[in-house]
Amino acid sequence: MTVQELPGAGASHRSTPPPAWRPRTDAAPLLPDPEPYRVLGTPAADRLDPELMRRCYAELVRGRRYNAQATALTRQGRLAVYPSTVGQEACEIAAAMVLEEQDWLFPSYRDTLAAVARGLDPVQALTLLRGDWHTGYDPREHRIAPLSTPLATQLPHAVGLAHAARLRGDDVVALAMVGDGGTSEGDFHEAMNFAAVWQAPVVFLVQNNGFAISVPLAKQTAAPTLAHKAVGYGMPGRLVDGNDIAAMHEVLSEAVRRARSGGGPTMIEAVTYRIEAHTNADDATRYRGDAEVEAWKAHDPIDLLERELTARGLLDEAGIKAAKDAAEAMAAALRDGMNAEPVIDPMDLFENVYAQQTGRLREQAAMLRAELDAAEQEEGDGS
Amino acid sequence: MTTVAVKPATTKPATMAQALNRAMRDAMAEDPTVHVMGEDVGALGGVFRITDGLAKEFGEDRCTDTPLAEAGILGAAVGMAMYGLRPVVEMQFDAFAYPAFEQLISHVAKMRNRTRGAMPLPITIRVPYGGGIGGVEHHCDSSEAYYVATPGLTVVTPATVEDAYGLLRASIASDDPVIFLEPKRLYWSKSDWSPEAPAAVPGIGEALVRRTGTSATLITYGPSLPVCMEAAEAAREEGWDLEVVDLRSLVPFDEETVVASVRRTGRAVVVHESGGFGGPGAEIAARITERCFHHLEAPVLRVTGFDIPYPPPMLEKYHLPGVDRILDTVARLQWEN
Ligand SMILES: Cc1ncc(C[n+]2csc(CCOP(=O)(O)OP(=O)(O)O)c2C)c(N)n1
Numbered sequence: 001m002t003v004q005e006l007p008g009a010g011a012s013h014r015s016t017p018p019p020a021w022r023p024r025t026d027a028a029p030l031l032p033d034p035e036p037y038r039v040l041g042t043p044a045a046d047r048l049d050p051e052l053m054r055r056c057y058a059e060l061v062r063g064r065r066y067n068a069q070a071t072a073l074t075r076q077g078r079l080a081v082y083p084s085t086v087g088q089e090a091c092e093i094a095a096a097m098v099l100e101e102q103d104w105l106f107p108s109y110r111d112t113l114a115a116v117a118r119g120l121d122p123v124q125a126l127t128l129l130r131g132d133w134h135t136g137y138d139p140r141e142h143r144i145a146p147l148s149t150p151l152a153t154q155l156p157h158a159v160g161l162a163h164a165a166r167l168r169g170d171d172v173v174a175l176a177m178v179g180d181g182g183t184s185e186g187d188f189h190e191a192m193n194f195a196a197v198w199q200a201p202v203v204f205l206v207q208n209n210g211f212a213i214s215v216p217l218a219k220q221t222a223a224p225t226l227a228h229k230a231v232g233y234g235m236p237g238r239l240v241d242g243n244d245i246a247a248m249h250e251v252l253s254e255a256v257r258r259a260r261s262g263g264g265p266t267m268i269e270a271v272t273y274r275i276e277a278h279t280n281a282d283d284a285t286r287y288r289g290d291a292e293v294e295a296w297k298a299h300d301p302i303d304l305l306e307r308e309l310t311a312r313g314l315l316d317e318a319g320i321k322a323a324k325d326a327a328e329a330m331a332a333a334l335r336d337g338m339n340a341e342p343v344i345d346p347m348d349l350f351e352n353v354y355a356q357q358t359g360r361l362r363e364q365a366a367m368l369r370a371e372l373d374a375a376e377q378e379e380g381d382g383s
Numbered sequence: 384m385t386t387v388a389v390k391p392a393t394t395k396p397a398t399m400a401q402a403l404n405r406a407m408r409d410a411m412a413e414d415p416t417v418h419v420m421g422e423d424v425g426a427l428g429g430v431f432r433i434t435d436g437l438a439k440e441f442g443e444d445r446c447t448d449t450p451l452a453e454a455g456i457l458g459a460a461v462g463m464a465m466y467g468l469r470p471v472v473e474m475q476f477d478a479f480a481y482p483a484f485e486q487l488i489s490h491v492a493k494m495r496n497r498t499r500g501a502m503p504l505p506i507t508i509r510v511p512y513g514g515g516i517g518g519v520e521h522h523c524d525s526s527e528a529y530y531v532a533t534p535g536l537t538v539v540t541p542a543t544v545e546d547a548y549g550l551l552r553a554s555i556a557s558d559d560p561v562i563f564l565e566p567k568r569l570y571w572s573k574s575d576w577s578p579e580a581p582a583a584v585p586g587i588g589e590a591l592v593r594r595t596g597t598s599a600t601l602i603t604y605g606p607s608l609p610v611c612m613e614a615a616e617a618a619r620e621e622g623w624d625l626e627v628v629d630l631r632s633l634v635p636f637d638e639e640t641v642v643a644s645v646r647r648t649g650r651a652v653v654v655h656e657s658g659g660f661g662g663p664g665a666e667i668a669a670r671i672t673e674r675c676f677h678h679l680e681a682p683v684l685r686v687t688g689f690d691i692p693y694p695p696p697m698l699e700k701y702h703l704p705g706v707d708r709i710l711d712t713v714a715r716l717q718w719e720n
Contacts, residue, residue, distance in 0.1 A: 133499060135501075150485060155458070156455050157459075157490070159455075159458070159459050160470075161463065163459065164462065165466055168466070172466075190452040190458065194459055353535055358635040
């Protein structure tokens with residue numbers, strides 16, 4: 001789908017705010033709007049909070065820089081792989097921004113930027129992709145679940161955690177992220193169904209970036225939109241322009257608010273586009289043309305906000321430069337962090353398989369220890 | 384000659400099902416973070432009634448009828464455990480746990496390791512398993528080989544009423560995920576057991592010599608234990624004095640008890656219901672050979688279910704290892720070289 005084909009693209013935008021959430025007994029509001037909800041470039045932008053939008057802008061610029069830096073690190077061999085979110089920064093950042101300290105984020109393997117936007121140290125967020133350990137942070141400390149590589153499997157975790165928090169009387173919302181391809185998985189279905197039946201305080205954010213590796217959305221689903229899927233589970237489905245950070249922030253905030261106040265789960269389909277290849281190992285020219293990519297570049301999340309804020313006199317050259325400088329500082333810190341050789345201890349292999357090491361693992365650890373000692377001895381003799 | 388055991392006044396015959404039920408009840412009463420969940424576990428008390436009365440006593444938030452979705456059940460349990468609860472999940476039947484294997488293998492078994500110990504998952508997964516109850520297909524699988532092949536999972540299986548209680552309490556208390564395999568054909572087996580003063584049993588990872596003997600060791604677990612005990616009695620007539628080791632825990636595997644027994648007897652037969660090729664018996668036989676080679680008077684033999692999909696009820700008696708097949712195998716231990 002190109003920007004031009006995108007429902008509502010370029011033409012008349014919604015002029016009214018989205019309808020207020022209504023109780024789930026009223027079936028009609030479950031249905032998503034026919035067009036992705038937009039704020040930027042529409043009269044709805046009149047009520048934007050300038051402070052919030054300036055923060056969004058700085059975060060977007062930082063996010064874009066983060067993507068560029070991480071991609072550069074793959075070229076230097078510092079990262080085994082990096083699934084870029086260039087073009088999708090508004091989704092990643094809005095997801096992190098709408099959560100409170102006590103809330104939980106359940107990212108997929110693509111969503112390191114969301115984790116970084118939530119405050120996770122970029123180097124810690126990248127250990128999975130660097131390869132020195134699977135999860136480089138304590139999930140409980142940051143309230144960020146491990147990045148999930150098996151698609152959609154983190155979604156039922158989000159439901160279970162949100163449910164548990166509610167049982168304990170805690171004010172906690174879980175926000176779970178998944179791609180368009182991931183919505184075809186059974187775990188997506190089971191998670192949506194559990195969440196709705198349990199009325200768990202969960203928000204499902206589907207980033208529809210057009211492709212699952214090479215497979216376009218049309219081969220993934222026959223549903224009119226992914227947001228329509230929510231209806232069958234008995235939860236509201238929202239369709240939103242994923243490149244419009246103001247719209248993303250508004251729709252996500254509303255869903256989080258609703259979950260927090262006992263209103264149950266919401267599923268949001270953010271229509272966006274993956275500008276870069278699936279990962280550095282992918283050849284995107286095999287399944288899509290330049291024209292399509294160029295069209296989406298014209299609908300860039302940073303440009304959209306920059307245009308809006310500049311036109312309204314809320315952002316000037318100095319503001320743009322300040323955002324860029326902050327992003328450069330982040331990139332420099334990330335480079336430094338990634339250029340330091342990670343400390344790895346082969347004996348870690350046998351740690352944390354079980355609370356108490358089994359006899360079998362003790363034997364295998366002893367074998368590796370002996371091999372390492374012998375190698376060290378040899379090195380010592382050789383020099 | 385028969386000896387009559389003198390029983391304390393409080394004990395009366397209890398079934399394994401009652402002991403399992405009591406284990407969950409006691410754990411829930413002691414620890415508010417213990418939550419039971421699964422298909423039909425609430426008002427019905429589970430299709431085998433193992434969770435009978437728990438929803439009534441502790442409320443539906445603590446004993447929850449979930450939607451019918453095994454991946455969803457286990458996946459939600461992962462999230463609940465991440466938040467500090469101790470979920471006890473019931474999988475309705477062995478073969479219906481398979482939809483949850485993605486969650487089990489990719490997340491449950493690995494979360495401690497992925498997070499370097501920051502996020503252990505104390506989940507107990509109860510799986511009624513094995514045949515001998517005349518169930519139609521998909522209701523009788525012995526699925527233990529899949530579980531024992533997955534690092535990060537603890538796998539236990541009780542064969543007695545005492546162990547059913549003791550091992551389930553230990554599993555729920557474990558900070559690691561435990562696959563708790565319930566031999567469904569022993570659900571109604573009885574023992575003089577007092578829920579008021581349950582006998583202490585050895586913990587997870589410890590095997591027990593259920594019967595001492597000198598001529599060979601039968602190594603078994605779960606549903607095959609009573610069969611082996613019966614075979615050992617019958618073997619006396621043939622002049623065989625068989626030792627019977629009940630593994631109780633497949634992972635961790637109590638190699639020392641097994642090895643000590645086989646070194647004493649010099650001969651070993653591993654008995655289980657699941658298929659032989661790639662089954663737990665293959666691993667156990669290999670370990671015995673590695674550790675007891677010079678003590679062995681004969682190769683380690685196995686009596687297992689056939690390497691076939693579980694047969695229909697009218698044929699299962701031909702498939703399941705019975706006393707005769709065990710005795711025939713024991714006879715083969717008289718190795719001629
Ligand atoms: C269960 C599972 N199957 C297959 C894969 C391999 N795989 C990794 S990413 C991907 C495509 C995912 O597409 P989508 O859900 O749209 O997310 P996106 O990559 O676009 O963010 C596939 C098939 C996987 N990670 N997990």
